[in-house]
Amino acid sequence: MSESPLRRVVLVDDHQMFRTGVKAELGGSVEIVGEAGDVDEAVAVIRATTPDVVLLDVHLPGGGGIEVLRRLTGSVPSRFLALSVSDAAEDVIGVVRGGARGYVTKTISGPELTAAIDRVADGDAVFSPRLAGFVLDAFAASDVPSVDPELDQITQRERDVLRLIARGYAYKEIAKELFISVKTVETHVSSVLRKLQLSNRHELSRWAAARRLV
């Protein structure tokens, strides 16, 4: 992972102070190729620089991170990692369903954020404990039979992985705990992310509807 050249990152957040803080935290571990403070700026900067990863704030002037995702879907190869202070489920689920490959809170430490950026750049998913909790809630086992079981239900193994994430385990620790490889853990999480983005489960549609992004 770390042999590859520095990840090219665009930072989107409406608070200059926060951007400065994140840059300081990341230090030289990634290359910041652009910054933006609102939706229009973000779309322009991302189109111009096509970074590996966009660190995207959920709340932005001009329609929020979701609007950035909506305008850029399919047109740039960049991957998105949502970064927010919000704990609200509809924010978290909304931005992930909008196309972000992960969600972390702004309290994340520098090394953890670097690791998350690497993971997203490699096409894997990044789940914070809280996001794992939301997914467990949304895919609760005791529920009505679903239309598309492949998409609307998560497997027992995926549930185990999510529980461990919610318990604060890192991917490496999860792998050790479940006697599987880190790569397998990543596969499970990516699979959950896909279901989260594509499933029409009742709870998810409700969240999506709350953000008007069905």
Add this chain to the structure above:
Amino acid sequence: MTIGDVGERDESGSGAALGTEPPERAGRAERPRLERARKGRLVAGVCRGLADHLGIDVLLVRAAFVLLTVASGIGVAAYGAFWVLVASTPPPDAAPNAGPADKPGRDWRQLLAYTAVAGGLSMLTWGAGFTEVALWPFVAGAIGGAILWQQADRDQRQRWVLPLRQRWWRTVLGLLLVVGGIGGFVVRNVDAAQARSVVIAMLVIATGVAVIVTPWVVRLWQDLEAERYERVRSQERAELAAHIHDSVLHTLTLIQRNAHDTAEVQRLARSQERTLRAWLYQPKPEEGGTFASVVKDVAGEVEDERGVQIEVVVVGDCPLDDKVGAIVQAAREAMVNAAKYSGTKEVSVFAEVEGDEVTIFVRDRGKGFDLDAVPEDRMGVRGSIIGRMERNGGTATVRTAPGEGTEVRLEINRQ
């Protein structure tokens, strides 16, 4: 009685020095204010109220009204005036209980009273020269309507009639009476040929009035709506301002004052952040709280007390009972231990309710310890956590090793 007297005198004595209120109260104690009585009334409580106010027998008052009615018809007019102008007594708190007790004997007496009023009215009309038989249906109808209204007024209307429907009902009744009255008058006084033109004229006038008045009423209504909206908004703004002032500004002041004390500043900021988050994102907590809210509260307390950061993830929820309370308390103890001994500042808590199974994990990535080396008398782990869980039919498992961090797993079945 004596004690009451002393109290009364004492009160009015001190009150005289203070102002005007107590003499008034003393006066009211002697003579009740003129109000339409709710208890012991036959029609609208006017006679009973007057009797209470004047301090004479209610029978005398009623007799006076009847006499006045028979003599000149003015009794009915006076009664009506009192009915409209005098407010009725506020409903007592225990009204539902008091109601049925004195009800059975009242219905026929009330009928009697209404009949008396009807008699008075007919007497009045007789005296005025309206002797036609055609008038009688209206009198009967009006009295019937009054009785109906009177019944609906008292009986269960709070329970089964919505305020809106009641108002609607009242409006329709009023309309019927007015239209009936006018119609009756027209039919009686105008011959058929004229009646048509009169009705048309009335319709034209009504339409004209409607055309003139409607825009004005609509505008008034809209203004009212706008004003109400504005009021709600300003109330919200005031609430927000009050909240910000009480919490955020207060904390910022404290932070400035404690700028040299990093730990205290962190604690203040974290505690404020939690409060603000709860206020912004979480629905209003239910009375007494649920499992999820209590777990978060407890973690918040430990954060404040110990200056650590606790990441709480809760999946599912359930109401609180003794068992659920026990597991939360055990989890609190585990959090305190993690904060005290782990050597790290970060603790993860994951709580899950799945059916009847309640599970809580408290984990830190700290230095861990050798579980076998913990002396038997160390209360924290053995008593507060493992013992508490076992007493409530649950289990507690501690997984730790030096350098490996610690994870406490608590499980309980709610059944």
